[in-house]
Amino acid sequence: MSNDIYSSSMLQTYSVRTAANTSAYFIPRIEPDMKILDIGCGPGSITLDLATLVPQGTIIGIDCNETAINSARELTKKRGVDNATFQVANVLDLPFEDETFDIVCAHQVLIHLPNESSKTGAVEGLKEMRRVCKPGGLVCARECDWRSAVIHPSIPGVLDSVKLVEDLTALKRTSPYGGMARSWAERAGFKPADVEASAVAVYYSMPEEVKWWGETMAxxxxxxxxxxxxxxxxxxxxxxxDQFPRAWRKWAEQSDALFSMTDVQIVCKK
Structure with missing residues (x-):
């Protein structure tokens, strides 16, 4: 996966993610004594929120980047959480035995996995997630789809920067299209009847949200x-x-600015 997703601005973005705003689609399935694996945990904000939901259980957060894991460990100390641990690991080669976890979850991870020859990165990631999930357990993922981006107004340079992201994913051989999540799950071995799919819109329209998002993108x-x-x-x-970052900051100054993108969510029963 690209190290771009671990720049300081990206880690700051990930830190505002909570279980409430990312994981509501599977939170009702969580039992207090479950063992959970959080894939691509970043700075750990989601992981530690989920830890509070399994007071008699445990949660492990993994990420392929050591900087992110160190941030997660620091946050764990600050929050005083004792049932969460973090380690460096790759979703494509998980260091866990088969059938270890009740829930294996990921947020915006599959879209970053590279495709190689005849193998689709997202499918290979889901295969590993399925492997370490207990029979009857759940594999959950929420992935954005860049094709769904709605950005208003059309400030010159903003839409071009989004097109650049798509062009670069082709070079990196990744699939930034969360709308394919159900297909990925079925190709990873889940039966169609055992895959639940839903979608939510992520959007920024309030002045403070727009300002934050514009600066974040810049x-x-x-x-x-x-x-x-x-x-x-x-x-x-x-x-x-030089134009693209300026364009996002100009976009953030517009009184009618709005950004929206669709996230697709899947809950797969093993």
């Missing part, structure tokens, strides 16, 4: 490698490299 572009790679690959010009 910083992601400035701190990540997308712009440099775009220029190097001939996807954008040198002038656009």
């Amino acid at each position: 910083q992601r572009l400035e701190q990540g490698s997308s712009l440099e790679t775009g220029v190097r690959e001939g996807l954008i010009s040198e002038s656009q490299k």
Whole structure:
């Protein structure tokens, strides 16, 4: 997975994620004594929220980036949580025995997994998640679909930056299309009748939300490698490299600004 998702601006974005705003689709299924695995836990904000729901159980958060894991461990100390642990690991090669967890969950992880030859990264990730899940347990994932982006108004450079993201995912051989989640699950071995799919819209329209999102997007572009790679690959010009972050900040100043994207959620019973 790209290290761009672990720039300081991205870690800040991930830190505002909570179980309430990311995991409501499977929270009612959680029992107090369950053992949960949180894939791609980032700085741990979701993981530690879920830990409070399993007071007699445990939760493990994994991420492939050591910086993210260190942040999660620090947050664990600050919150005083004693039933959550974190470790560096890769979803494509989980260091756990078969049938270990009651729930295996992931938030915005599958879309970052690279495709190789005839293998789809998201499918391979779900296969591993399914392997470590107990019979009768649940594999849950929520993934955004970049094709659903709605951005108003059309500030020059903003929509072009979204197009750049899609073009770069083609180069990285990833699949940023959460709408394929049910298909991925079935290809990973889940029976169609055992896969529940739903969708929610993530949107920013209040002035404080718009300002935060515009600045976040600008910083992601400035701190990540997308712009440099775009220029190097001939996807954008040198002038656009500077234009895109400015465009997001200008967008954030508009009184009628709105950003929306659809997340697709799947709950798969093993």
